[in-house]
Amino acid sequence: DAGVTQSPTHLIKTRGQQVTLRCSPKSGHDTVSWYQQALGQGPQFIFQYYEEEERQRGNFPDRFSGHQFPNYSSELNVNALLLGDSALYLCASSWAGPSGGLQETQYFGPGTRLLVL
Amino acid sequence: EDQVTQSPEALRLQEGESSSLNCSYTVSGLRGLFWYRQDPGKGPEFLFTLYSAGEEKEKERLKATLTKKESFLHITAPKPEDSATYLCAVQASGTYKYIFGTGTRLKVLA
Numbered sequence: 001d002a003g004v005t006q007s008p009t010h011l012i013k014t015r016g017q018q019v020t021l022r023c024s025p026k027s028g029h030d031t032v033s034w035y036q037q038a039l040g041q042g043p044q045f046i047f048q049y050y051e052e053e054e055r056q057r058g059n060f061p062d063r064f065s066g067h068q069f070p071n072y073s074s075e076l077n078v079n080a081l082l083l084g085d086s087a088l089y090l091c092a093s094s095w096a097g098p099s100g101g102l103q104e105t106q107y108f109g110p111g112t113r114l115l116v117l
Numbered sequence: 118e119d120q121v122t123q124s125p126e127a128l129r130l131q132e133g134e135s136s137s138l139n140c141s142y143t144v145s146g147l148r149g150l151f152w153y154r155q156d157p158g159k160g161p162e163f164l165f166t167l168y169s170a171g172e173e174k175e176k177e178r179l180k181a182t183l184t185k186k187e188s189f190l191h192i193t194a195p196k197p198e199d200s201a202t203y204l205c206a207v208q209a210s211g212t213y214k215y216i217f218g219t220g221t222r223l224k225v226l227a
Contacts, residue, residue: 043161044217045215048213088158105151105166106215
């Protein structure tokens, strides 16, 4: 049973560029959340996608956008990259289940390490 | 404001020396508390989910407990391979996001 997968594993960009990160959820999961983790910090919630809609968003600017496809996979797009966007980007998947996602465990992928120069 | 605080920030143990990690939280209605293990440069690995005060979960050398204000992760007779950062997260009522603490970096010496 494949877990959560993310691509690419590493990425180097320059300021002002745009980047797209990809995530495939664990088998049987229908919900994808994205987190940003700076070095030495805990993950910070960016947004969550369910039924191809963004249903909750954290305190991130509009430069961060996403998409969920009918097969539940997801993309995170970041425009106009800043040096401060350098971080580990984590995708987590879960199954909405009977609680509608309000009590379901999120399982994380290996992350994409983004370096902005 | 919902908040999670973990202590200590770092912990060094000798192999076999048991200890506990603390996660205190302030949240408007707890839906769930989650423990993860994270190795350097990798994604968090799920350990436990706790839903209500008094609940306990165990897995090998790890045991997680929950009260109304905090959770403990007890490590019994740790081994060097238990060295990692342990993250605690909470999910508040009516929200889908997890709020994470900054983690406890555990180093177990042989």
